[in-house]
Every structure is written in C-alpha cells, then in structure tokens.
Amino acid sequence: MTDREEKISELIKNELNNVDFFIAYGRGYDPIHVKPLFVYEEKDLDDLVMNIFCVHNNASYLKTVKDKKVGIVVKGCDSRAVVQLIQEGLINRDNLRIIGIPCTGVISIKKLKEKMDISRVTEAKVESDSVIIKTSDEEKRFEKDDLLADKCLWCQYPTPVIYDHLVGETIEPSRPKELEYKIVEEMEKEDLNVRFEYWNKELSRCIRCYACRNVCPMCVCQDQCVMESRNPHWISLKSNITEKVMIQLIHAIHLAGRCVSCGECERVCPMDIPIFKIKQKMNQIVEELFDYKAGIDLEATPPLYTFQVEEAKIKEREW
Amino acid sequence: MAEEKKEAKIVGFLCNWCSYGGADTAGVSRFKQPTDLRIIRVPCSGRVDPLFVVKALESGADGVLVSGCHPRDCHYSEGNFYARRRLEVLKRFLPFMGIDPNRFEYTWVSASEGQRWQQVVTKFTEQIHNLGPAPKREEKSDR
Amino acid sequence: MRIGVFICHCGSNIAGTVDVKKVAEEAKRFPHVVYSTDYMYTCSEPGQLEIQEAIKKEKLDGVVVASCSPRMHENTFRRTVEKAGLNRYMFEMANIREHVSWVGVDKEANTKKAIDLVRMAVAKVTLNQPLFPKSFKVNKNVLVIGGGVAGMQAALDCADGGLKVILVEKNPSIGGKMAKLDKTFPTIDCSICILGPKMVDVGQHENIKLYTYSEIEEISGYVGNYEVKIRKKATYVDWTKCTGCGLCMEKCPSKKAFDPFNEGIAPTTAINIPFPQAIPKKAKIDPNYCRQFIKGKCGVCAKICPVQAIDYEMQDEIVTEKVGAIIVATGYSLFDHTKIKEYGAGKYLDVITSIQYERLLNASGPTSGHILRPSDNKEPKTIVFVACVGSRDKSLGVPYCSNFCCMYIAKQAILTKDHIPDSQSYVFYMDIRAPGKGYEEFVRRAQEEYGVKYIRGRVSRIFKRGDKMVVRGSDTLLGTQVELEADLVVLATGAIAEEGARELAEKLRISYDPYGFYIESHPKLRPVETNTAGVFLAGACQGPKDIPASVGQGSAAASKVLSLFSKDLLESDPQIAHVNEMLCVDCKKCIQTCPYGAIEEKKTPMGKIVASVIETVCQGCGLCTATCPPGAIQLQQFTDNQLLAEVKAFFHA
Numbered sequence A: 001m002t003d004r005e006e007k008i009s010e011l012i013k014n015e016l017n018n019v020d021f022f023i024a025y026g027r028g029y030d031p032i033h034v035k036p037l038f039v040y041e042e043k044d045l046d047d048l049v050m051n052i053f054c055v056h057n058n059a060s061y062l063k064t065v066k067d068k069k070v071g072i073v074v075k076g077c078d079s080r081a082v083v084q085l086i087q088e089g090l091i092n093r094d095n096l097r098i099i100g101i102p103c104t105g106v107i108s109i110k111k112l113k114e115k116m117d118i119s120r121v122t123e124a125k126v127e128s129d130s131v132i133i134k135t136s137d138e139e140k141r142f143e144k145d146d147l148l149a150d151k152c153l154w155c156q157y158p159t160p161v162i163y164d165h166l167v168g169e170t171i172e173p174s175r176p177k178e179l180e181y182k183i184v185e186e187m188e189k190e191d192l193n194v195r196f197e198y199w200n201k202e203l204s205r206c207i208r209c210y211a212c213r214n215v216c217p218m219c220v221c222q223d224q225c226v227m228e229s230r231n232p233h234w235i236s237l238k239s240n241i242t243e244k245v246m247i248q249l250i251h252a253i254h255l256a257g258r259c260v261s262c263g264e265c266e267r268v269c270p271m272d273i274p275i276f277k278i279k280q281k282m283n284q285i286v287e288e289l290f291d292y293k294a295g296i297d298l299e300a301t302p303p304l305y306t307f308q309v310e311e312a313k314i315k316e317r318e319w
Numbered sequence B: 001m002a003e004e005k006k007e008a009k010i011v012g013f014l015c016n017w018c019s020y021g022g023a024d025t026a027g028v029s030r031f032k033q034p035t036d037l038r039i040i041r042v043p044c045s046g047r048v049d050p051l052f053v054v055k056a057l058e059s060g061a062d063g064v065l066v067s068g069c070h071p072r073d074c075h076y077s078e079g080n081f082y083a084r085r086r087l088e089v090l091k092r093f094l095p096f097m098g099i100d101p102n103r104f105e106y107t108w109v110s111a112s113e114g115q116r117w118q119q120v121v122t123k124f125t126e127q128i129h130n131l132g133p134a135p136k137r138e139e140k141s142d143r
Numbered sequence C: 001m002r003i004g005v006f007i008c009h010c011g012s013n014i015a016g017t018v019d020v021k022k023v024a025e026e027a028k029r030f031p032h033v034v035y036s037t038d039y040m041y042t043c044s045e046p047g048q049l050e051i052q053e054a055i056k057k058e059k060l061d062g063v064v065v066a067s068c069s070p071r072m073h074e075n076t077f078r079r080t081v082e083k084a085g086l087n088r089y090m091f092e093m094a095n096i097r098e099h100v101s102w103v104g105v106d107k108e109a110n111t112k113k114a115i116d117l118v119r120m121a122v123a124k125v126t127l128n129q130p131l132f133p134k135s136f137k138v139n140k141n142v143l144v145i146g147g148g149v150a151g152m153q154a155a156l157d158c159a160d161g162g163l164k165v166i167l168v169e170k171n172p173s174i175g176g177k178m179a180k181l182d183k184t185f186p187t188i189d190c191s192i193c194i195l196g197p198k199m200v201d202v203g204q205h206e207n208i209k210l211y212t213y214s215e216i217e218e219i220s221g222y223v224g225n226y227e228v229k230i231r232k233k234a235t236y237v238d239w240t241k242c243t244g245c246g247l248c249m250e251k252c253p254s255k256k257a258f259d260p261f262n263e264g265i266a267p268t269t270a271i272n273i274p275f276p277q278a279i280p281k282k283a284k285i286d287p288n289y290c291r292q293f294i295k296g297k298c299g300v301c302a303k304i305c306p307v308q309a310i311d312y313e314m315q316d317e318i319v320t321e322k323v324g325a326i327i328v329a330t331g332y333s334l335f336d337h338t339k340i341k342e343y344g345a346g347k348y349l350d351v352i353t354s355i356q357y358e359r360l361l362n363a364s365g366p367t368s369g370h371i372l373r374p375s376d377n378k379e380p381k382t383i384v385f386v387a388c389v390g391s392r393d394k395s396l397g398v399p400y401c402s403n404f405c406c407m408y409i410a411k412q413a414i415l416t417k418d419h420i421p422d423s424q425s426y427v428f429y430m431d432i433r434a435p436g437k438g439y440e441e442f443v444r445r446a447q448e449e450y451g452v453k454y455i456r457g458r459v460s461r462i463f464k465r466g467d468k469m470v471v472r473g474s475d476t477l478l479g480t481q482v483e484l485e486a487d488l489v490v491l492a493t494g495a496i497a498e499e500g501a502r503e504l505a506e507k508l509r510i511s512y513d514p515y516g517f518y519i520e521s522h523p524k525l526r527p528v529e530t531n532t533a534g535v536f537l538a539g540a541c542q543g544p545k546d547i548p549a550s551v552g553q554g555s556a557a558a559s560k561v562l563s564l565f566s567k568d569l570l571e572s573d574p575q576i577a578h579v580n581e582m583l584c585v586d587c588k589k590c591i592q593t594c595p596y597g598a599i600e601e602k603k604t605p606m607g608k609i610v611a612s613v614i615e616t617v618c619q620g621c622g623l624c625t626a627t628c629p630p631g632a633i634q635l636q637q638f639t640d641n642q643l644l645a646e647v648k649a650f651f652h653a
C-alpha cells in the first residue's frame, strides 16, 4: 500500500462507525482495471487502491442509497456530482462523509487500448510524467498526458470542491481552460449536414443498453426514466435511429444545467459512441447563457429551474 | 415548380391565453396566412417541454414554432420566463446535432396582436419553405 | 372508444372555404371514430340536440366538434355533452374557423388542414379522462381598485348588495377625473354636484372600507380566495385624528407646491387637503415641498394642528386584506402634449390642456370660475380648441379615438360663451364623433346657438405673436390655410393608459392591449370580465369612455361579482396537475418551479416521499409537467401523452 492508500484506509477505519458503508476504489481483475469498493468492515479495506486507474465516479452510487449514511471517496471531478446532488436536495449532506482526493488525472482505458493490446497486463506504474505498462511479453512507456481522459486535460477542479477529509495537498488547477470545449468546437467546424450524418452514423451503433444513463450520477429517475416508459410515451422501444437520437436528446435536455462533466456516460458506453460531446455542448450553452457551471455552488439553483425577468444574454428575435 | 407548392409540415405550440387568442384575433380580422401550420393549444408556453419540439422534429416536422405571451404578461406570471430559458438553450443546441436552428423558433404574440401573428406565420412558413424539407435520418450500419 | 365527430359549416363562414363534407367523410376513417357528420350551425339549439342524440344513439364516449375557436364555444359544447350524460371533459374542439377558413384562401389546402386538425383532436380525445370539479369556499369580500366614478359605482352597488368592499385609491381622495370637471355633457349639470353625494355615500357606507393614498403591492391567490397586500403611503398626518379643519393649510409657509388636483395651473401648500369636497377630507404633506423635510426645520403645522395629528416620522404601511373577487377601475391618463414641438412643447403659458381648462371653468377652481388666461390673468376673448391632440395619430403611437373629447370640447365651448358672452370660440377638428343619446344635438347647439365656429382640419403650428397665440392650420373643407390669433388655446389631449397600468396588470395576471388598456374576455359578449377568473373591469381602464359608459360598467362589474358570490361554494377547475406516485422520484423540480407554490411533499402509505398537488392552489399552467424528468406529474387534459398524440396524429397521418 502506498502512503496515500494507508491514509485513506485509516480515515475510513475511523469513519466506519459513522456510516453504513464506504464507497472507495479497489483492486480489479488486473492492474489497470480498478473497481468500486464497498467497505462494510475493516477487512474489506485490504483491497483498497488509489491510483491513476481510479476512473469511476463513485458519486454515481449515491442516488441509489438516498436515505442511508454513506462514506465516499471522491476525486475533484467526482466531487462536483456530490455538490450538485446536495444542491438539488437529492441527497442529504448530513448523511455523507466525504474523503477528498486531489487528483492529477486518470487514464482513459480507451486511449490505452488504441495504443496496445491490454488483455494481459501484469503491472502498471507511474514514473513522474510517464506511465509504464507491462504485459507478459512487452513493456511500454507512454507520456502520461497522451493517456489521460480528455476531461483531465482541461480539469479546473483537481481538488475536490467538497470534503470532510482531504488526503494530500490542495492542487491548483494548471490545465488550460480553453481546452474545455475543444471537442465541441472541432465538431462545429463541420457543416450542419456533416454533423447530422455524423450523429446518424455514431448513434446507429447504440444498442439501447442505457449504460450511459445508469452510470450518470445526475440521472436520478432510475426505473422511472421516460426512455423506457409508456406513460408518458415519449419514445417507443424500437431500435431505430430516431429513437436512439431521442435517447441522447432526452439525456442532454434533462441534464441541461445539471451535468457535472464527469464524462462517465461516454466512458461506459460499450459501443464507444462519443456522447460526452453532446453533454459538453449543452454545458457550454449553459455557461454562455447563464454564467453557470453545475456542481460548484451548494446554494445555487440549476438555471433551467429559475429565471431572470430581464435575461442578460437572451435576445428576443424580431419578426 | 410543382414541388414548391407542396406544403411544409409545420407545427405550432401556442399558449391558450395570448398566442392562441392572437391567432383567433387574426382569424376574426381575416388576416390571410399560409396554410402549412397546425396549431396545438397548450395552457402556457411554460407547458412546452423542449422535448416536444425535439419530438416533432424527429417525427418529421420541417418546422416547429412555440409562441406565448410576451415576457411579464404570462397568464401564470412566470411560465414564459422558464420557457424562454429552456427554448433558447434548445435553439442553440439543435445545430450541434446537425439540425438547422432555423427550423425552430419561439416568439411572443399577445391576444390582441392578430397582425403580428399573421406576420409570424407568414415569415416562419417562408423561412421553412426556403430551407426545404427536413432531412430524414437513416440508420448507418457500417461497423 | 366510440368517438363522434361533428363538423360545423358555420353558415358559409367555414363551408365557404372548407369542404366540410369531405372533412366529415375523412373523419370516419380515423381510429375510434364511429360517427361523423356535418351541420349548418352546430352551436345552435338543434345543432346541440343532434350531438346529444348521437351520443345516446351511437353510445359515444368522446366527442369532437370542429367549428370555431374553443375560446369561443368550448364551454357551450362541454355543457351540451354533459347534458347527454357524458363527462364534460370527454370533449375536444378543432378550430377550423379562426385558424383555417378565415385565414386560408385555398379551399383544397384549407380542407387538408381541417382534416389534420380533426385527426389531431380525435387523437387527443381518445386519451381524455373524465374529470370532476371539487368545491371550495368563497371569501365574499370584494376589492375595488380605483376610486373614480366607475370604481365608486361598483363599490356602492356591491356594498348595497351586502358585500364587504375594500376600495383602494392611489390619490388622497376618491373622485377620479370627474371630481375635477366643471360641468358634464350633454346635460351641463355640475359635475361635483352629482358626484359629491356619491362620494359621501362611499365614505360613509358601513360595508365599504376605504384605503386612499394607497396602492396595490402584491396579489396572490385565485378566484374566491385572493390575498392582497396594500401599501398605505405615508401622509405624515394621522388621519384618525385629522378633522379636515384646514388650519394647517392656512399657516403652511411653503405655498408653491405643485397641485395635481388643479393640474398645476395654480400652486398649493405643502400640507394640503386636495379639494373642499375631498373624501376623506384629510390633510397630507407633500415632502417634496415641505420645509421640515427639505430644510429639516419648520414644524409650523405640527404646532398649529389643534388635534396634534402631524407626524413627520410616519412610514408607509403594508396591510393585508382577503377578498374573493377584484374589480379594476383605474381609469386613464392624458397624453403629454409637451411631446409635440409644433404646439410649443408646453412652453407657452396660454396653451393649456382641456383638463386644465375644466379647472379654470370650475367655480371651486383657483380662479373661482373666472376664465383668466395664465400669462396675464386677463379674460380671453378668442379661444381656440384643438381636437385630437394625441388621438388618432399613428405617428404619435395613439391611432385610436379618445372617445369623449369631441363632446367635452362642445361642452367647454358652450360654457365659455356662458362665462364670457362677448367671446368667440373656434374648434379645429378632424371628424365630430357624437354618437351617444342627445350628443349630436348637443354639438349642434354649440354651433347653432352658441356660435362656436368649427374648422375641419389639423393644426400645424402654434406660436406666439405679441400677446397673442397664433394657431395655424388647414381648413380641409374650404381647402385653404387658416391662421387665427387667439388669446387662449385649449388642447384636447387624448386619453392614454393610466400610469402604472401595465405593472398592475402583471400583478393581477390580466392582459392589456398595445396601448396599456386592459383586455376584456370578449369584446362583445363579456365586456367587463377578464380572462382571469374573479377579476373584472370597469370604466376607462378598459378603453377611453365617458361617464355614462363608465358608470354602466361599474354596475355591470358589480352585478358580475354579486352573481359570482351568490353561491357559497365555487367549483374548482379539475384541469390541474396530478402526480403519479409510482413514477415520482421526489426530485423536487416541480416544487422548485411551480409559480403558485401548489406542490408539496408527502409520504405515501408505503412510506415513499412524493410530490403532491394542492388542488385549489394549482392553476393548471403545466410548468411542472414540462419540468418533471420522469413525467410523473401530469397536467390533466394536457398530459404529455395527449400532446404527443396530437403530434403523432399530424406527422404519422
């Protein structure tokens, strides 16, 4: 165990009395696959890890444990979901113990997969700015930045925005904010019809598994989600392109002003559909129009659930 | 040229208290309008979930119009303030998905503004005719 | 389901440009439609009977009428189907008149559009649910806003009918414009002589509670249960003590205060009682002129007041009243002629407005009823009246006619001759509008008996030459330019919306036209109702009108309130939001956005926390439905599925 892991274990051990369980990160089936770790008793802590492969947003589990007392280990980006959930009154701060981890980025397994065969990884480690991955028959060294998740490359909240305990020193944001909407801007260089076809092509692959929705920390409707409902009957269960597009539009619209840019939706998509782009576009619009970012301010109201009599940025169109 | 005379599929969501009344006023005053638009009456522009617009567009609408009371005049005081935010967000969002934002407009027409309603319908219909029929989505199955 | 469809010809109104037979024929093919027909006038009695018979014979459980706007006849037909045993909400209308036949020229296109609209209405009605209203208790107090002649009449009629009336007037006294007038057309009786007794009645009526110098701060609630916050503005005089003796006015050293009652033609004192017949007759201080307020010292009135009523520390006070209905009678205001450069923009003392002229004519006015022109206090011999100053002028943004100016000009010209027999009056006019009873005769008298010279034409310029005012204009009947030298010029400034009318409308949630006048429910059939249940209109706030019409509306509004209150229980509209407790995930978004605070959280017997709608508070806007992510809260009659069905019916035809 690293120093940091020791400290986290220690904190959890001390907090276990105060909560029903703790959500942390644990060893997976290989060194690069970490899984969420549910700690009920001390011995569960044996599996605890905290490293560059801790990609999950643990806050995604909070919506399922509404009334329980829970502890949670969060990175900077994860913590925004916690703030947003508390802000919307969806969870109760008093029921939460939060261990915050200042973070310098997590690996995108998708990016790694593009660069090497990852089916037999035996060891993975970080040495300053490099990531070294060993398999049974090779060892590869990568620039860390080449493997990081996109969201880490523009991260403005490396230190959690909410916590009870912080493990390690606060990290100041050092990544360029301008990159935040780069994926969106790239797309917007294309003509409308190119975009139209792009989405038709990308979303045609969707298998309607709903993984994107299930993982989203802000999708609190769960089994009642309109994507699978007949009452109201917004979409049918047919697997055609319009319904697949509808699914993403529903997710984007229900998340407008609430999405915390954790990128989980895209990370879990089994069909590698770049759906985070859609959310980022929405986030950009919300920021432009209302000067608002979700998951930062506990006292704020999501901009679509409030209004201003005179809107500074909305111009009425003349007819 | 025969193509040009073909009607566009346009649907309008109008609040009962202002815009629907405005459309009635236009009727009573016999203000002639293009015939493409079909009106759906809703109590308030605040009732218009942006998803209705999306749904209409995805169902094959060439154009969608939402019209409510002028800001501050909503019969329920606040409905159109929420509508304004939601619909503006939607309008800016549609082009990202490749949908021409000009296929969707939202505006305010009061119950007394029959003439304005005539103008809105005429201009919007023209705008949609200029855009032509909305592209159809096709499943792409290259893996 | 078994749905019946009825297509109305509306004479030739619809049938002229829509092939109604074809629409009825097509409708037979729509899902669930078992009966479809067309009829000449569906809203007529035989038309309604036909619907009722079809309901029984065909065992219909849903009805669609395609005719005029539901804003016109929805209620009519709901009652029709109800009488035949159907729930009134199992009914939908397709508007094929206002939205189709009257606005589209191409019959084929119109017919196609009508078919679509009927298909959409059928799709919707299939998903309608029977709804049942709930009863709730009515508060039988009524609020009247505005104490002009219209508001006073409404207040008195309600009070005489046994209702408790709260009358709120923004000025220190009731009376409105009429209290300022000298005589009234067409009978030339003294205005305050007929109004004064009414004012006293209002002041003394045991059922009327008067708040003058007060304004509406906030209104919440709904028909039968409004809560009103009233701001009582500080008068700096304790009105429970003030006896209206007027000693303070005599002694007040600040004698140059602006006198709104006299329209600024003469000053008044900083502490004043607005006019001798004021109700209530109480003094108030104008802090803009009071030395105690400006210089921090004076205190004369406090010393002189025999009952120690003066209180320089007084603050505005907010009081709350509960009422069940509201009558709005806030009147009108007058066009600001200083906007017109050609008429001197207000810089000539001897160019005055007609309301100022009323004060000059008035025996209790500043000149004691002697007509003396402001510049030199001399009696004018040549008086020129200019009609339509800020009326019927598109370029000034007032295209409408102010209704009563033609008549009061004739009145003022007659009175001028009475006051100064050797005077000559001229009137520049565009058209003479005298349609009321005895009105045309009245104008003729002015011309024939009183020798008033009427010149048809617009005044292009007014300017000073020596001690005369030169009025230059055209005479369109003679086709020449005319130039008159006048001693006094009276501008008949047009009626515009009262200041603050729009803000008040927003508080009341009623609509106003582009000029700020309030909009009635129906221009012919519901002239004193608004689209907000329980709010009624009276007088010039709805549009310029003269005294008889204003009084008539005051009584009409009162009778509407009296009939509304004739029942102890009102029925609430069941078209409100309803929560599907299975679907609600307690995300609180609806609670956050409901404009009426109509949603609260509750615990189901299963222990689940869910949203719950307070039925009498919900107004049916549907904002919550558009907000709820899982669609758990649905506005009855406008559910997601109903609107989606309409969308689908159009696109998947």
Ligand SMILES: Cc1cc2nc3c(=O)[nH]c(=O)nc-3n(C[C@H](O)[C@H](O)[C@H](O)COP(=O)(O)OP(=O)(O)OC[C@H]3O[C@@H](n4cnc5c(N)ncnc54)[C@H](O)[C@@H]3O)c2cc1C
Pocket (backbone or CB within 6 Å): C145, C146, C147, C148, C149, C150, C151, C168, C169, C170, C171, C174, C175, C176, C177, C178, C181, C183, C184, C185, C186, C214, C215, C216, C329, C330, C331, C332, C333, C354, C355, C358, C404, C408, C411, C498, C500, C504, C538, C539, C540, C541, C545, C546, C547, C548, C550
């Ligand atoms: C020069 C002139 C001469 C006229 N001569 C005649 C005539 O001879 N015969 C005739 O029939 N008509 C005449 N009229 C028309 C007459 O003035 C109107 O018909 C009449 O005053 C309309 O009455 P009302 O009660 O509707 O409005 P108003 O008289 O305007 O009364 C409205 C009242 O509401 C109050 N109020 C306004 N807003 C608020 C608020 N927000 N809160 C509380 N109180 C408020 C005002 O202070 C006022 O007291 C004349 C008009 C003018 C300008």
Ligand code: SF4
Pocket (backbone or CB within 6 Å): A205, A206, A207, A208, A209, A210, A211, A212, A213, A265, A268, A269, A270, A271, A272, A273, A275
């Ligand atoms: S995760 Fe991917 S495949 Fe699954 S529903 Fe979402 S977009 Fe479709």
Ligand code: SF4
Pocket (backbone or CB within 6 Å): A212, A215, A216, A217, A218, A219, A255, A258, A259, A260, A261, A262, A263, A264, A265, A266, A276, A279
């Ligand atoms: S939409 Fe995607 S990025 Fe946004 S909060 Fe949900 S999972 Fe995270």
Ligand code: SF4
Pocket (backbone or CB within 6 Å): C576, C577, C593, C594, C595, C596, C597, C598, C599, C613, C617, C618, C619, C620, C621, C622, C623, C624, C625, C635
């Ligand atoms: S419809 Fe919904 S938002 Fe509107 S008043 Fe009723 S409960 Fe409130």
Ligand code: SF4
Pocket (backbone or CB within 6 Å): C579, C583, C584, C585, C586, C587, C588, C589, C590, C591, C610, C611, C627, C628, C629, C630, C631, C632, C633
């Ligand atoms: S918005 Fe919908 S899910 Fe959320 S609390 Fe209200 S009814 Fe329930």
Ligand code: FES
Pocket (backbone or CB within 6 Å): B015, B016, B017, B018, B019, B043, B044, B045, B046, B068, B069, B073, B074, B075, B076, B077, B079, B080
């Ligand atoms: S009622 Fe028209 S916008 Fe709300």
